[in-house]
Amino acid sequence: MVEVDLVTFAAAHSEGAVVIDVREPHEYMAGHVADARLVPLGHLPAYAAEIPRGEPVFVICSNGNRSGIASDYLDRLGVRAYAVAGGTTAWQQAGRLLVTGPRPRAA
Template sequence: MTTPPPGQVPRVQPEELPENLSSNSVLLDVREDDEWQAGHAPEAVHIPMSKIIDRLDDIPEADQVYVVCRSGGRSAKVTAYLNANGWDAVNVERGMHGWSSIGRPMVSGDSDGEPYVL
């Protein structure tokens, strides 16, 4: 994990994430429903960015929350918001594009389709 300069959010490259997150960590996917259905990390929790404020109680208890979107922009905003409100959150740089480019596992909401990043 990279220590951020003042005013920036903590961030981590997908390559730096452990292959299997510990029970003290959660991967929070903040993409929209159609993006989630196309393909997501198997262990991720899905709460779209547009619903984060209303669904804060749905974020599992964890020492570390890794926040991911498609490329890292939305997740950086959510990370900043969570950190300002008591969470220990880290933005996953390059998002699901980075995740899939290094061969991390993905699943699709469509049982017949191959997962992909939308």
């Protein structure tokens, strides 16, 4: 697993990086990083073909456990995947905003 810190992730996010949130729908709806695509970890194999191969993909969950599993899986498929250290919990604790609801939205 390749993990990135929040500073690295924030810079990539501000430039429009692909972000995949591997939490469950109720967790995502309660608060997610703007523009993150919801793909629960258990659904990742079915969605994997749609994930870009030519650019970095940042995977986030609540605290970093599921994103590590997901980034390892995607890496084996040829995706440059990075787990976000600390997940949405660390993102919010760092003063970054989360958006609520069922759809990704711009910040």
